[in-house]
Amino acid sequence: MPFRFIHTSDLHLGRRFANIPEPADNGVRGRLMDARHTVIRRLAQAARTHGARHVLLAGDTFDSATPSPQVLRQMLAEMREQADVHWWLLPGNHDNLRSAEPVWEAIRRDAPSNVRPILDTSVLQPAPGVHVLPCPVPVRAAGRDLTASMPATATPAGALRIGLAHGGVLDFTDSGEHIPPDRDRSAGLDYLALGDWHGRLAVTPRTHYPGTPEPDRFKHPGRGRCLAVSIDGPGAEPDVREIETATFAWIRQELPLHQGESAADALEALLPTADRRNTLLRIIATGWASPAAHAALGATCDRHRPEFAYFDLQSERLGTLHSVSDLDQIARSGAIRLAAEALMHEADDDQQPEDTRDIASAALNRLYAYAREAAE
Structure with missing residues (x-):
């Protein structure tokens, strides 16, 4: 039976949009902030439409390491309401493990049973025969490729291997942080779910950026979307479909x-x-x-x-x-x-x-x- 899930990233909850002028009686900044929260429900609906029970969020759930209590608690409340969907939250560079440690501890302590913060690189098993190899971002600028350990990470024979990471496949600063574009092949991954790039990008048939589900800038054309992914079994090429999720x-x-x-x-x-x-x-x-x-x-x-x-x-x-x-x-x-x-x-x-x-x-x-x- 195929394993189906939603791949999304870069929600950036709590972003204030100070770069957008706000004329009197316009309220556009508040509407933009609210749309980022509303997209949680749209992602849950996309999962149901796709026949999926899991949403893999590949980093930057929050826009900063210090989201307000309202942003944090309202996110958890909304995910709790979508009880038939399991949410897997990977720390990204904006909400990395070190800078956002109190936030991730609060989520670990207070999250409903269908919300799972990913706080280390331990292999996850969202479903029988499915193994997720996560790479949470430890600090904002790690200075290394966080997926480098994936090829040596063991999983049972015949299991699906899904990588989950946050970072770029191109390195414009020689920082050493970039993810090799063939990481899916070198690590034997059936799918590599990436975040960080806010536009839609298919690196290989098995490696994808979904882009942010609710756009926040003019740089990337088109409406925000998530990816509905279905994998028939180990070695099968994933079926990846785009689902629009954005309000704006x-x-x-x-x-x-x-x-x-x-x-x-x-x-x-x-x-x-x-x-x-x-x-x-x-x-x-x-x-x-x-x-x-x-x-x-x-x-x-x-x-x-x-x-x-x-x-x-x-x-x-x-x-x-x-x-x-x-x-x-x-x-x-x-x-x-x-x-x-x-x-x-x-x-x-x-x-x-x-x-x-x-x-x-x-x-x-x-x-x-x-x-x-x-x-x-």
Whole structure:
């Protein structure tokens, strides 16, 4: 009979999202924090749908080593309610064994019977004939590959071998912490459940990162998900299926603009049409646009911004095409006209430093927008 389980990681419960601006009456940070808790129930439902009784959480259950009592107790209460699912919690780098020792001790002491903190490297047996080789993170920067002991870890002949670890398969700092991408082969693993990378990544058919079940940044495209894994027996290739679990979508879109193009229409065509309240959107405007197009782009963003959980327009890479006709729409004479001409001259002067030209161009665009607002 196949062994089925849910592979997830990087819940980061308690994350505060201080990097997300929060306008008055928006409450987006609180909603984002609550969604990370709500995903526990979604993971349990994914397990039931998949016919699984176990959830393997490959590190970073908490965003820090010191989650609040509310975050900790509410997590345990929610997992207790999902009593038909067994939760296996591996310490990661954010909630490593040393820094979060009081937290893991509290979980060991107070957790319901269906929640198991993994506090050492002892082989676990979630089901008959199934052995899990865990690698809890001892300190935030261990400086070594924590899966190195897996090849020598003995399990009974004919048993499923599942590795559970937290860390990267690439080492960009020469720290020695990276996990070899062929660890599944060298350790004779039927499956290696990894955490740490917040995006979905299949390293090999047997080695996977599920990504966080509730996204927390624009870096990784798509909605959060978990992996429903089924293994028919020792040596069989795992069947791995993605199940969406997230409340929020984080979307980063490029908006390339060209001379003469309607910036407002181009943006309208790019905006998602569904579930805007649960969408965090970042638009990266590039190319060239007139001051009028800059103003229209900003006005369109302002009109739609309240519909989204978060809406960010980044226009630093959008250049400005200046013309005398633009100045005429600001003012035909007087001090304001003289100021506009001076800004246009500075923005178009190749002898000026780039940051000076950028500042002058942005000021001219702002002046144009103010003039148009006053005229309406």
